[in-house]
Amino acid sequence: MPKSTEPAKINIETMIPGIASQAKVAIRLHPTPCDNVPEDVSKIGGRFVWPKAEAWPQCHDSRHEYATKPPILAPVVQLRAADFPEVEFRPGSDLFQLLWCPVTEDACDELMAPAPFAFWRSLDDIVERLDFEPPTDASDVIESYLLFQQCIPQPCAISPERVREYPVISMLPDELLDPLPEEMWDTYQQEEVGPCPATKIGGHPYWIQNDDTPTCDCGAKMDFLLQLPDWEYTNMDAYQRWIPLEDRWAVNAYHSDRTQEAMLDVLKPMRFDFNHFTKYVFVCRACESWPVKLIEQH
Ligand SMILES: [Zn+2]
Numbered sequence: 541m542p543k544s545t546e547p548a549k550i551n552i553e554t555m556i557p558g559i560a561s562q563a564k565v566a567i568r569l570h571p572t573p574c575d576n577v578p579e580d581v582s583k584i585g586g587r588f589v590w591p592k593a594e595a596w597p598q599c600h601d602s603r604h605e606y607a608t609k610p611p612i613l614a615p616v617v618q619l620r621a622a623d624f625p626e627v628e629f630r631p632g633s634d635l636f637q638l639l640w641c642p643v644t645e646d647a648c649d650e651l652m653a654p655a656p657f658a659f660w661r662s663l664d665d666i667v668e669r670l671d672f673e674p675p676t677d678a679s680d681v682i683e684s685y686l687l688f689q690q691c692i693p694q695p696c697a698i699s700p701e702r703v704r705e706y707p708v709i710s711m712l713p714d715e716l717l718d719p720l721p722e723e724m725w726d727t728y729q730q731e732e733v734g735p736c737p738a739t740k741i742g743g744h745p746y747w748i749q750n751d752d753t754p755t756c757d758c759g760a761k762m763d764f765l766l767q768l769p770d771w772e773y774t775n776m777d778a779y780q781r782w783i784p785l786e787d788r789w790a791v792n793a794y795h796s797d798r799t800q801e802a803m804l805d806v807l808k809p810m811r812f813d814f815n816h817f818t819k820y821v822f823v824c825r826a827c828e829s830w831p832v833k834l835i836e837q838h
């Protein structure tokens with residue numbers, strides 16, 4: 541079902557002259573739990589189309605000291621270029637697949653973030669397909685070990701929606717920011733004209749802290765590709781602009797029944813449990829392999 545975001549109630553471009561140059565279009569993915577999404581479409585979690593000649597990948601990080609065998613990677617996001625013509629794919633590819641190692645306790649960087657693995661492919665190259673069930677919970681990934689975070693997404697269909705958004709207010713350029721009265725900061729935040737906090741491609745990162753755009757090992761500044769929160773929206777008592785209009789009923793029902801399953805489908809569809817961290821995936825389009833990095837904030 542298509543989902544729609546409420547337009548901002550204020551016209552920020554008339555209130556802050558010059559801010560139009562900061563606008564970007566993000567593509568909300570609106571993940572919705574669904575167990576029978578075909579394997580070769582744009583989706584989150586579940587089965588991904590995969591060449592038979594390649595075994596489903598494992599993480600061979602030698603720091604997985606407690607594991608008796610290497611953890612299996614979890615499928616996270618699969619995108620087809622045909623669905624996102626405005627997104628630049630690696631030359632020659634029309635399929636992007638993001639997997640990550642969901643085991644973060646014993647092998648991790650200092651942030652305990654899952655290690656990302658990116659695959660840029662051509663769908664036509666996958667003639668024979670691997671018949672493989674990807675992991676759906678921790679016991680599929682690793683034996684006798686609990687995952688600190690729940691990083692294995694529940695399979696979800698997506699319904700892309702383009703939204704126009706502006707940077708976090710503190711990241712506006714000084715020439716726009718300095719003349720603004722303090723009330724305008726409050727209005728900007730309360731009316732939620734900044735970046736969409738939900739699952740999305742591109743646009744502006746919904747930075748919770750400062751701008752943390754990474755630099756690639758090659759020295760180039762990386763491009764923002766994807767945002768993956770554990771909750772699509774958490775500020776449910778405020779304006780609620782970013783809760784899709786079609787989903788407001790579930791959120792309102794949750795206010796009277798705090799255990800409502802429908803609310804979880806709407807606000808935590810992938811069932812991630814990142815402990816309120818949001819994950820940001822960046823890509824380097826200057827390197828031949830188009831490597832990705834994962835940043836997180838909370
Ligand atoms: Zn690993």
Ligand SMILES: [Zn+2]
Pocket residue numbers: 756757758759760824825826827
């Ligand atoms: Zn690079």
